Amino acid sequence: MKLTNFYYEMARIRLIEEAIADHYAEGEMRCPVHLSVGQEAVAVGVCAALTQTDKVYSTHRSHAHYLAKGGDLNRMLAEIYGKSTGCIGGRGGSMHLMDLSVGMVASVPIVASSIPLAVGSALASKRAGSDDVTVVFIGDASVEEGAFHESANFAALYELPVIFVCENNLYSVYTPLHQRQPDRPLSKLAEAHGVTSQQGNGNNAETVFGLTETAVQRAREGGGPSFLLFDTYRWLEHCGPNYDNDIGYRSEDEYLEWAAGCPVKSLEQKLIAEGALSQEDVNAFAAGVSEEITAAMQHAKEAPLPTPEDAVHHVYA
Ligand SMILES: Cc1ncc(C[n+]2csc(CCOP(=O)(O)OP(=O)(O)O)c2C)c(N)n1
Ligand SMILES: [Mg+2]
Helix, strand or coil: CHHHHHHHHHHHHHHHHHHHHHHHCCCCCCCCCCCCCCCHHHHHHHHCCCCCCCEEEECCCCHHHHHHCCCCHHHHHHHHCCCCCCCCCCCCCHHHCCEHHHCEEEECCCCCCHHHHHHHHHHHHHHCCCCCCEEEEEEHHHHHCHHHHHHHHHHHHCCCCEEEEEEECCEECCEEHHHCCCCCCCHHHHHHCCCEEEEEECCCHHHHHHHHHHHHHHHHCCCCCEEEEEECCCCCCCCCCCCCHHHCCCCHHHHHHHHHCCHHHHHHHHHHHHCCCCHHHHHHHHHHHHHHHHHHHHHHHHCCCCCHHHHHCCCCC
């Protein structure tokens, strides 16, 4: 059943992110990590509306997108540990996850820079006569970059099959949205370029899925781009494994309010209340995922580092 699958995928991503946070202090992960705890419903709801060959582009906060699109956990953790078995051979780490075999084309940490790549990908699909759709996950800060506006304009003009999925977690690092932009929905910016826009609760995977399904259908039928604005919240610090509500840029009360609407827990409670899941199912699932994570962590730690010779591969001169 679809909603139960949403729950399992979100709970798995949460457990994986928590495991990364638990191990980070060991100092063996070779890169910064931007964790998606609290934002799982957007990744899962969006990717559930896509096929394997539909394309996804992501940002610095890429783990949930990669996993929801079907990326391999062993290769993700090995990448974060900088190992040669990582999804890009240990060259990039957490912010550069990709897996072409499942349509996870690229993650790029320069804010907004994956947007023109995604629009180019949609243009390529359209010109090739393919009905693939491209999704680009962006944060709320991305719409402050010129690249967003040029890309939205171009996508609307050429009616490209691209969906801009904006995860509005209210912050760009330590700066809240209200200190960066006038008071109007971010979706107005996309609408100004002629891009159809919708806004929804980004902590409800069913809502996210429904809005994405409609946008995907429009794109496949030649209806052009969409901008989907999903309200959500990052629970941990911008970059790293800790809570940082004590340093002053946001309040504990604000965090607690969002945490009370936890996307994973609320869906779990709904499914248990409806009888679609039991507490035993939940516990058994968590135990299975824990084993999967333990094995993947071990694989990542034991895998070899890239060799010095590997450094000259994939370099163009
Ligand atoms: C062009 C550019 N400017 C600044 C940065 C530094 N930076 C990294 S993440 C980030 C905030 C991004 O905020 P948002 O897009 O809302 O994503 P979130 O981190 O909230 O998921 C900034 C400013 C960058 N990577 N690229
Ligand atoms: Mg943000």
